[in-house]
Amino acid sequence: MPEPVADLHLHTNYSDGTETPERLVELAKQAGLSAMAITDHDNMDAIAIAAPMAQRHGIELIPGVEMSASAEGLEVHLLGFFLDVTHVGLQQHMAEQKARRVERIHEMVGRLQKIGVKIEADEVLQLAGQGTVGRPHVARTLLKHGYISTFPEAFTKYIGPDNPGFVPGSPLLPARIIRVILDAGGVPVLAHPIYLKRDELIDQFVKDGLAGLEVYHSGHPPDVVRRYEAIADRLRLLRSGGSDFHGDSKEGLPVGAVKVPYALVEALKQWKCSRHG
Ligand code: AMP
Ligand code: ZN
Ligand code: FE
Ligand code: FE
Numbered sequence: 001m002p003e004p005v006a007d008l009h010l011h012t013n014y015s016d017g018t019e020t021p022e023r024l025v026e027l028a029k030q031a032g033l034s035a036m037a038i039t040d041h042d043n044m045d046a047i048a049i050a051a052p053m054a055q056r057h058g059i060e061l062i063p064g065v066e067m068s069a070s071a072e073g074l075e076v077h078l079l080g081f082f083l084d085v086t087h088v089g090l091q092q093h094m095a096e097q098k099a100r101r102v103e104r105i106h107e108m109v110g111r112l113q114k115i116g117v118k119i120e121a122d123e124v125l126q127l128a129g130q131g132t133v134g135r136p137h138v139a140r141t142l143l144k145h146g147y148i149s150t151f152p153e154a155f156t157k158y159i160g161p162d163n164p165g166f167v168p169g170s171p172l173l174p175a176r177i178i179r180v181i182l183d184a185g186g187v188p189v190l191a192h193p194i195y196l197k198r199d200e201l202i203d204q205f206v207k208d209g210l211a212g213l214e215v216y217h218s219g220h221p222p223d224v225v226r227r228y229e230a231i232a233d234r235l236r237l238l239r240s241g242g243s244d245f246h247g248d249s250k251e252g253l254p255v256g257a258v259k260v261p262y263a264l265v266e267a268l269k270q271w272k273c274s275r276h277g
Contacts, residue, residue, distance in 0.1 A: 002032070003261055003262070004034035004035070004261070004262035005032070005033060005034060005035075005256075005259040005260065005261060005262060006033060006034060006035035006036060006037070006060075006062075006242075006259065006260055006261075006262055006264070006265050007028065007031070007033055007036050007037070007242045007243050007245070007255060007256050007257075007258065007259055007260075008035075008036075008037040008039070008062065008064070008079075008081070008214075008240045008241060008242040008260060008264075008265070009037065009039050009064075009066075009079065009191070009214065009217065009240075009241070009242025009243060009244045009245070009258075010024060010028075010036060010037065010038050010039060010242060010243065010244075010245045010255060011038075011039065011040055011041070011066075011244070011245060011246045011247070012024050012038060012040055012046040012050070012131075013046075013129065013131055013247075014040045014043050014045045014046040014049075014130070014131035014132070015040035015041040015042070015043050015066075015131050015132045015134060016041060016128075016131075016132075016133075016134040016135075016136035016137060016246060017040070017245065017246045017247045018246065018247030018248040019247040020049075021038065021046040021047075021049040021050035021053070022049065022050060022053045024036075024038065024046075024050060024245075024255065025050050025053040025054050025057060025059060025061070026053070026057075027245075027254070027255040027256075028054075028057075028059055028255050028256065029057040029059060030255075031254065031255045031256030031259075032256065033059060033255070033256055033259070034059065034060060034262055035059065035060035035061075035062060035262060035265050036054070036059055036060070036061060036062065036255075037061075037062035037063075037064035037079075037081055037242065038050060038061065038062075038063070038064055039064040039065055039066045039079055039242070040065065040066065040131065040132065041065075041066050041067070041068070041132050041134055042065070042066075042067055042068070042093075042094050042097035042098060042101070042132045043065070043094060043098065043131055043132045044063060044064075044065050044083070044085050044090075044094065045130070045131070046131075047061065047063045047064075047085060048085070060265075062081055062082060062265070063081070063082060063083055063085055064079060064080060064081050064082075064083070065079070065080045065083060065094075065181075065186075066078070066079050066080075066191060067079075067080065067093075067097070067170070067177045067180070067181070068097075068169040068170035068172075068177075069170055069172050069173055069174040069176065069177045070168065070169065070170060070171055070172070070173070071173065071174055071201055071204075072198070072201070074196055074197075074198060074201075075161075075168070075169055075195070075196075076174050076177075076190070076196060076201075076205075077190075077191035077192065077195070078174060078177045078178065078181065078188055078189065078190060078191060078210075079188070079189040079190075079191045079214060079240065080180075080181035080184070080186035080187065080188055080189070081186060081187045081189065081240070081268050081272075082185065082186055082187055082268065082269065082272045083181060083184040083185055083186035084184050084185045084186075087183065087184035087185065089180060089183050089184065090180060090181075090183070090184035093180045097132070097170065098132050100170070101132055101133050101134065102125065102133060104167050104169070105121050105124050105125060105133050105137070105138065106121045107167045108135075108138055108159060108165050108166070108167045109121040109124060109138070109165075111164055111165045111166075111167070112138075112158060112159075112164070112165040114164075115164050115165075117142070117147055117158070117165070118145070119138075119141050119142065119145055119147075123141055124137045124138050124141050125137075127140055127141065135154070135155070135159050136151075136246065138154065138158075138159050138165070139151050139154030139155065139158075139159065142154050142158060142159075174204075174205050174208060174210075175205075175208035175209075178205070178208045178209045178210055179208075179209070182209055182275075185272070185276045186272075187211050187212060187238070187268050187271055187272050187275075188209060188210050188211050188212070189210070189211060189212035189213065189214055189238065189240050189268075190202060190205055190210055190212070190213050190214060191214045191217075191244075192214055192217045192219050192220070192244065193213060193214065193228055193231075194217070194219050194220050194224050195219065199227075199231060202231060202235065203235070206235050206237065210237065211237065211238055211271055211275075212232075212237050212238030212239065212240050212268065212271075213228055213231065213232045213235075213237045213238070213239060213240070214228075214239075214240050214241060214242070215228040215229055215232055215239040215240070215241055216239070216240070216241025216242070216258050216260055217241060217242065217243075217244060217258060218243050218244050218253055218257050218258050219244070238264070238267050238268055238271055239260070239264055239267075240260065240264060240268065241258050241259075241260040241264070242258055242260070243255060243256060243257035243258045244258075245257065
């Protein structure tokens with residue numbers, strides 16, 4: 001028997017991924033996963049939709065989420081695992097963030113229009129449909145209208161941190177997001193620390209209640225993985241990992257591109273049991 005493996009960072013079209021929840025489960029099955037976590041941005045609606053398909057395929061579906069915060073002007077992404085989807089505080093937080101994201105799109109499109117980019121907020125919002133809207137929906141709209149020729153170009157020319165169309169994401173502190181995740185019975189994990197580029201901030205997040213670090217990620221080359229393994233050991237943090245699959249938005253990156261041993265899932269569960277009972 002091969003060792004069971006999991007991909008703990010996956011997006012669906014309930015946020016900025018392009019695959020449906022059901023299709024994501026099928027891709028996970030093809031990738032040979034025993035467990036998968038759906039971690040849409042500020043949205044957990046895909047979990048219930050994917051659940052019957054996961055059950056049919058014998059895949060353990062872990063309820064997850066990815067939430068945005070900001071620290072010292074930098075964007076911080078926090079993953080939550082094993083949360084209680086019905087928790088009122090969690091639901092309220094996600095509803096607030098969803099509304100804030102819509103406002104942000106209007107602001108971004110307004111800024112782009114000022115520099116002569118003729119796209120409409122309604123088109124971006126329609127792309128997101130029932131899910132949470134984000135910058136990748138703006139990128140896809142720019143691509144469709146020929147303002148860019150590749151998806152990543154959107155983030156270097158129009159909507160990246162140094163570009164004219166950029167509007168920062170959530171202004172909330174990581175401590176606040178960690179609290180939301182803990183209150184909902186979840187396990188808070190710092191996502192893709194490489195993008196934060198400030199390892200020293202992790203110590204503060206641990207004081208705020210952070211439980212784990214996403215050591216394994218499609219954006220982490222081997223030397224970076226070793227660095228975060230060492231930091232996780234030093235700070236006694238759980239380790240998680242996943243592909244950060246977004247479908248067509250990140251071309252060529254398949255579900256299961258980053259797999260972790262199922263033992264890491266067990267460790268996350270154990271942490272939840274000892275903390276939340
Ligand atoms: P948002 O939450 O609206 O700020 O959008 C963040 C998402 O945009 C991330 O989860 C990525 O999927 C995507 N993204 C951010 N930066 C880049 C980039 N440089 N290239 C491609 N996708 C990116
Ligand atoms: Zn995303
Ligand atoms: Fe992220
Ligand atoms: Fe992500």
